[in-house]
Amino acid sequence: MPQPESSIWGNILTCAEIGLHVYGIMAERNSGIVVDADYAKEVLSEEALQAGESQGDHIYFDDAKSIIPAYELLKNDAITDPEFNEWCGSPEKLAQDGKFFAPEYFGGMTPPATTPWGNITESQEFYNGISMVNHDGEWALAVHQTIAKHCLSEMAHEVAAGQENYLFYPLDACSIPVYELSASHPAMLEQIINEDSLVHTLCEDHPVYVTMHNLHVEEWGRIYDQPAPRSLFLQIQLDQEARFPVTEQYEEFPQSHQDSISLRERPDNFFEPTEEPEW
Known part of the structure; x- marks a missing residue:
């Protein structure tokens, strides 16, 4: 033939x-x-x-x-x-x-059984290979290495703690993977309850990441700081803050920056990975 x-x-x-x-x-x-x-x-x-x-x-x-x-x-x-x-x-x-x-x-990815800090006592799966896991009362984002290879940047890898086939990010250090996974996984995007907080956390904790990101994207896709609390962009962070409140002050930013916030539009279907197989 x-x-x-x-x-x-x-x-x-x-x-x-x-x-x-x-x-x-x-x-x-x-x-x-x-x-x-x-x-x-x-x-x-x-x-x-x-x-x-x-x-x-x-x-x-x-x-x-x-x-x-x-x-x-x-x-x-x-x-x-x-x-x-x-x-x-x-x-x-x-x-x-x-x-x-x-x-x-x-078949799906096997969920993690343990973290670098202790055994998992509770978990919430967002998507195949992506979940929130609880160890000794502390929550962390768990991302399977295969997903990380195709969807996460080198800097996202650098700020992770590895254990077996997963990368782990504590709630106060998960802004980069949450931001990047929100582009490829609607299930992750749906977890974001405060986009301004996510943007502010990125700018506050990872200014080098934000600078490199803005250098490689069009104007509409750039990250600009927002007046918002740090690390309160997920419901699980908000729940934890309600239990253990931490007062944080933040300044107002120029209106021009407030109008320039640019997170992803919510896709209707699964967005293909950034590194698809090349046949």
Whole structure:
């Protein structure tokens, strides 16, 4: 079967054969893996086939779902392109990333059992691999390493405490991961009850981060300080403050800065990770 000349994603920009009847395609509106339909039925499981979209003589797996056929083809030594093979690594590596890109096939991420400061006594899961955990009465944000790899900046990694497969952030040190995850995970965005407080906390605690961020984004996406309390941008922080109040004074900022606040618009659906698999 010859390689496809058109695709469900529009005109094909690049097409490379990465295995027998298997193609890595980049098109106008999307990219991913395309497999000859008859061959796919021979080498892929029914569960994998259901993750693709069949049209004509081929089955299409978009960016996120492509990790499913890649995993099964790699296990069967059906990937012949050496560069793609090297990129995939081992089936175990793909399976780990698959818990992020395609949890319906690979399964969800195992919740953390302990923190760097003690065992977990209570937890609140926001999303697969993201939760608030309680240790000895103290709450912390827990982010799975796989999510952190694809969604968090290097600075977010630097301010974390690691334990097994998770990064942990105490409530008074979680502004960077909360801000960054709010761009990719609506479930995290929904936890923010005071955007001004989040912005003020970033400016107060991480001025270098704010400066670097503002240098690399358009004007509308920049962070400007706001008159707001520090570290009261999550409901769980507000609940803790009600139990153990700490008085904080903050100054008013110019109205021009107040009008320039720019957090993300709330997306209707899951926003694709910043580093998708490149097929």
